[in-house]
Amino acid sequence: MDRINFKKQFLLVFTKLLAGLLFTSVYSQSKLGHNELISKLKDIPREYTYVHTNNSLFLTGEYIYYGIYCLNDQTKLLTELSKVAYVELVDRQGKSIFKHKVKLNAGTGNGDFFIPTSTPSGSYKLLCYTQWMQNGALKDIFQVDIHIVNPYQADQNGVNTISNNDSIVSPVDIPLQTISKDPSTRSLLIPLNKYVFYQRERVVLDLSTFHGTMAGGYYSISVRKKNELPTPNNDKIDRYLDSLTPDEYSFSDNIENTLFIPELRGELFQGKVLPKNQNDPIKNLKIGISIPGDHPYFTISKTDEKGHFYYNIANYYSGDQVVFEILDDDNNKYSFGMIQKPFRDLDQLHFSDLKIDLSMKDAILKRSISNQIENSYFKFKPDSTVLPRSKQIFSESLRKTYILDDFTRFKTIRETVFEYVKDVVIRRINKNKSVIRVKGYNFGTNSLALPLVLIDGVIIQNHNALLDYESANIKSIEVLRDQFIIGPQIYQGAVLVKSKKGLELTNYSSLGIPNFIEFFKSLETKKYYKQSYLESNMARKLPDYRYQILWQPVKKFTANDLNLDFYTSDVSGIYEIILQGITSTGKPISAIQSFMVN
Template sequence: MILSVQNYGQNKSIAKDKIKVLENTAQESIFVHYNSSLFMVGEYMYYKIYCLNSETNKLSHISKIAYLELVDKEGERVFKQKIRLDNGFGQGDFFLPVDTRSGNYKLVAYTKWMSNWGQEIFFSDDVIILNPYSNNQRDFLESEVSKEDLQSKSDLRPSNSALSELNKSPLQLFISKKNYGKRDEVIMEFEGINSKKIPDGEYSISVRKYSPVFPNQKKTTVDHLESKEISPPTFDNNITLPELRGELVTGRVVAKSTDIPLENLKIAFSVPGEDYQLKIARTDVLGQFHANITKPYRSEEILIQLIDDNVDGLTIELDDFASPFNSDKVKFESFRLNPEMNDLILKRSIQNQIENAYFKVKPDTITSNVNELNFYGTKGITYLLDDYTRFPTIKETVLEILDNVWLTENKNDKYVFNLRTLNGEFNNSEFTSLLIVDGLFVKDQDYFINNFSSNSIEQINIVKEYYRMGSQIFDGIIDIKTFDQNYAALASKNDMTALKLNRQTEIKNYFRQSYGNESSKDLERIPDLRQQLLWLPNFEIDDTQRITFFTSDLKGDFEISIEGFTHTGKPVSILDTITVE
């Protein structure tokens, strides 16, 4: 069995009746709230994604995965991230490395389902990246630019009338004063516009230093709703399927001979690790298949195997979802450097270097996923092998420790696991047992039984009843966890192939500086040169309906940007400023 990755996209041939259903599925749109339109290398881009139903403007429950890219004029990607959507929203960040080229970029976001309408409905906004450590600034120096044009591109903050229009949102912000000192506490209070109760919804907040010399225009939720268009999809018999349940992996089985049937072949997908995922898909008459990876994962690969015994002459070809965004079809901003920016760039570069030097004492933390039960729930009986006398081989361990489990040789003279039923009777089932080791579906049980030391095993879970996974029935489950949880790296690769995964972004709790309490005493002696005073991708307010943050040692103007949508689909967009003296 051979596996390859082909650039077929993920267009599927689908029956006409199913196309009708998909044609009636709502169009989506994406809005991205991000923290700045100009970055220097060595800084973080923070963002929150809002995926909306284009017909209702409410958060969409269609797609479970979104994609975000930073693209230059030549179509090169600085990064491409995969974001898990929970009830229509997701979050992430990206550190801009020092080898990033200075230039004008596009920040692009979309779902696979949106690609059926073309890139015209994708979220797209201009981002400028400055690399002061590089001699290559040609993108910013290629041509002369008029004073008027420079002004239009350097001071792009909304006018007072625009600010007034934005502040008609259902949410209101109140700040007690406009001017603060260094390391002062800032208190933001919130109310609904029609009542003091804050409207239910999803919101995000960014507080960041800005200078009128640099571009400072980002799309708002109001802009997004005013510019969106609803149109019919552009598919006929081919369609990019929506990721309704999770990340979608698709492909096809190809046979060397036309005599080999391709329908009803079973394929196992293993995402190994502590919180592993195991899926089994079945091919259609054309040999096509798909599997949904429904939970977050930290593994960087997925292992794929044909379950059927006779797989000679078969090849698995996985669909490679190439980016549907073409940079040649969009106009990029034309930012230009001028002498007025030199001192600001130098100061900001030094401040970033100092701030990054203290990153370890101001760390972000990754939100741990709540440990979910395995797919078989609480049905298993767990054997912690350290509670028993240890035996070096799998055969001895099964014989001496595991109740109602034994090994037999099948018709190919290969060892396999067998289990007794719940009532204790021998089960002479036609089905094989399901062997899982560190989250990996093990087709070749004989190789594991004869070549793996049980001294490396931490625990064994036994489920003594039939279990259906997809279209496959198993005669019980043997789920083994090793101490190192790396059996996927040790297993025989004769019957499997690894596909590298672009991991989903991890949800983080971002560091929030505070002063005046016991826990902050150690930080009071450390320089505080934060450009970003606050980034809250998930707006959570206690009963006081207030959020607080502290200024840094930097003087100047700081922009408070709040974006989001109420649960009824109304946009929230608030822009305000404070000054640190």
């Protein structure tokens, strides 16, 4: 490893250790003094983001596709600090049209938003930031203008209509040869073997001709029909990063309530315990945190003196609701809430004007009709969700699974366990209470600790309720016999129950489980549909009115993998290829090209 890379790796490790220490200092009443804490916070590198969008002017019924690049201000490389970024579209009044939480992998992430017909025409701002960046100035948070035209609404107050005498020259009026060969442009020019293609013809991008310029890095690529409407002129990544001069982050005296901690290990959540009787304790309570679903999540946290608790989620989970339970205590004495610090005041945002004249009517109508046709055939061209490899709560190899359909079913779980599940015993404590115990590897209950019992990922503390539950509702029972520790809690084994009907239809209240709380979950990764005419007879029969003929989300390219292909659509006109990204050495890259489809 060369000296420069070693220095960057050392700085990264040091930063993570420092940030972890400061999290403990802020939220666990450490003796670290205020001034010393502020000094150490300023040692953590600042971050900044850039978002590559597929366009800057949209019609309702279209998708905003975006790729995120988050960089470390010290190393100038893609960050390894924050693991989550936030993307938000807001209107002039500061109202959020959408807000996404996007997981970052090596400082990059992707997402999309389908613009519904309820969205008014007007000018909007797309913002992107990490939680750590919210300690900085509003000007240093990434923001670009987005214009939206809604041809389906009569109310067009968000549009500045101009007369034909003041008509705006459309960007598509620029001659093709000027775009493809203009040496004054700051962006690199993507080479093509030709610049005129037929409809439904294959186009191959061979980026290897850039040689060392792009050898290795993270890039996103958009190919779409060039706008026939005036669009906001947003900076490409190289120009944006060159002009960025972020201020120092500021930290107030009330740091515990105002500090935005970097999300180092994944999504950081904060909750609070609310006692119904003010005399009941709220400190040092053990909180079971369950996110049920096909890919569940479970952990245990502990409250501080204010009744607040914190937890990180680094792995994939499928649910969008969380269940909080106080362990070894009466849950009826408490309620729970999520802590969400408000975003800064957006009054200082400046919006560009959306201007349209009557000469653009036909272009809007034609594009709108194409969108309607494409959306009506979406089921034949669907995107798909990419499920990452989910890290199970426990190792698969340690489980013994009982599929209840493989056995004669008894009425209740109690009878089923007694007859079939030989690794589990039921101990009667008194007339009205029984508990589940898991045998150790010497087939004895060699620990007084109880097992962790979950149904669809939700912890069950009332074993009686589960034992009396109808087995007809249960698909499987899995048993683990190891002793293990989760947070401050020791368990002798685990019993993992999976219901037949799934989360939405199972009656959890009969099992003593508190109400579910909805929370702000991260986006799932998508694989976008890619049109091909090589083999599919069905594709050849369908209309193809795509204006966006390729969106390649942020992807790591290597020196041997700098090419891709796509197919043109049935829509004639000038198309524009825009590539943006960051090389492995931290250099921002922007490349463009245009071609004609006849």
